[in-house]
């Protein structure tokens with residue numbers, strides 16, 4: 001009897017430890033060794049706020065820099081809509097959610113919010129009426145922002161023209177429509193703590209960490225989530241799917257991550273969204289570059305890369321070493337026979353911009369060679385680009401690729417997608433029309 005009793009207790013204890021391990025996630029900078037201190041006790045250069053060149057600028061100007069670095073615009077703007085007026089649809093497996101209007105309109109926006117209201121939302125995910133906000137609004141990242149930085153962002157938003165636009169109603173299924181549940185979620189997954197510098201790391205590293213974690217929220221897209229949909233930092237930056245796009249592994253793993261990119265290449269990719277031989281940032285990353293990263297000062301981009309370079313490698317065997325050789329000038333008969341339909345569509349609809357070799361004859365942003373997108377055997381992002389097209393507000397002006405989702409059937413899209421990965425990537429994809437149909441439904445609009 002006592003033996004059974006102890007066996008039961010031991011099993012329960014093991015189960016509790018396993019459950020706690022599954023539920024528990026480390027903080028975003030927990031991978032770095034050494035101790036942390038409160039900001040006020042940190043002796044080195046302050047990692048928060050704006051870069052030195054803007055230190056004496058007025059509050060609204062400082063707020064503008066920080067608002068861009070936090071990329072509030074990407075989520076709070078409907079496709080083709082007025083910036084910050086909300087209405088972007090987030091299509092989730094359990095319904096659709098819309099981002100609210102955060103212009104200073106008093107009725108439909110946040111014009112009546114006090115500083116305390118704003119800080120409660122940014123740090124705790126609590127709205128002025130006390131209701132809980134969903135973490136699709138990445139407050140578990142923004143909670144790291146200092147009060148000063150959050151209020152500078154508010155000052156910038158309040159300097160914009162108020163826009164009257166009622167946010168559409170969410171259509172979430174039970175129990176996901178129960179906002180109060182987020183109080184429990186927050187208990188586990190929102191630290192509600194401001195950024196604490198690591199004393200063993202350089203001031204530049206700490207600035208990079210603040211930019212990546214508090215402002216740029218890279219992990220919200222690039223880190224896989226646990227069963228509770230919280231960012232799981234045990235697999236920090238190991239890659240995840242976001243709005244139907246695959247946000248690749250950006251750990252320092254040399255094969256599947258960006259460990260083989262040198263500092264200069266990484267800086268250039270973040271600041272331009274393109275590096276010759278490494279491909280182009282499209283979809284949500286193209287937006288992150290255009291709306292956010294490319295507006296950062298070179299010093300801030302440098303700090304971001306100093307930080308990224310220390311993120312431990314996590315291998316992902318589904319991603320091969322990208323092919324860096326140019327393809328032949330013309331496709332061989334054998335290649336055409338393998339996928340005649342794909343080859344024909346490519347020749348008619350894509351080649352003029354992308355070229356046969358992987359080097360675009362017209363525009364560097366349309367290069368394929370060496371890029372992860374065409375070297376991803378799931379071909380998820382190739383399919384997204386083909387279905388929806390791509391619009392970039394790049395450092396060289398507006399760059400567009402038309403979407404083909406309406407002109408071509410799912411079968412035709414699958415054929416051209418598989419043709420692209422076979423021709424330009426290290427491993428060909430075998431995407432089906434059914435997968436194309438599903439992927440096409442997942443982008444935010």
Ligand code: HEC
Pocket residue numbers: 067070071072073074075076090097098099100101102109110121127132133134135136137138142153
């Ligand atoms: C990844 C997408 C995303 C980003 C980035 C984002 N938000 Fe949001 N935000 C949302 C969504 C979605 C909601 C709605 C959450 C809900 O309904 O519970 C929201 C809600 C809010 C709210 C609450 C508004 C209300 O009427 O209740 C405020 C304020 C807000 N965001 C401000 C910001 C600011 C400021 C930034 C930049 C620092 C920002 N957001 C960045 C997606 C985002």
Ligand code: HEC
Pocket residue numbers: 211212216217218219220221222242245246247248249250257258269270278279280281282283284285286288308371372373381
């Ligand atoms: C809104 C989601 C989102 C955010 C936020 C985001 N990324 Fe990305 N990122 C992506 C997606 C999606 C891709 C793949 C783009 C493609 O296929 O063209 C990507 C690609 C990349 C790549 C290229 C990887 C490769 O192997 O080619 C790098 C580097 C990168 N992101 C770094 C960052 C950093 C650093 C941050 C934070 C400052 C960040 N990203 C924030 C979604 C995001």
Ligand code: HEC
Pocket residue numbers: 279280281282283286345346349350351352353354363365366367368371372373374381382383385386390392394399400401402404416417420
């Ligand atoms: C009018 C010119 C044009 C046409 C036609 C065109 N594209 Fe593009 N495509 C571009 C440009 C420009 C980009 C880069 C956008 C950016 O900077 O993110 C791009 C991006 C892409 C990407 C994403 C690359 C990456 O690394 O993230 C893929 C995949 C792609 N195109 C495939 C195709 C296919 C397949 C077709 C034919 C069905 C096609 N494109 C037709 C101009 C074009």
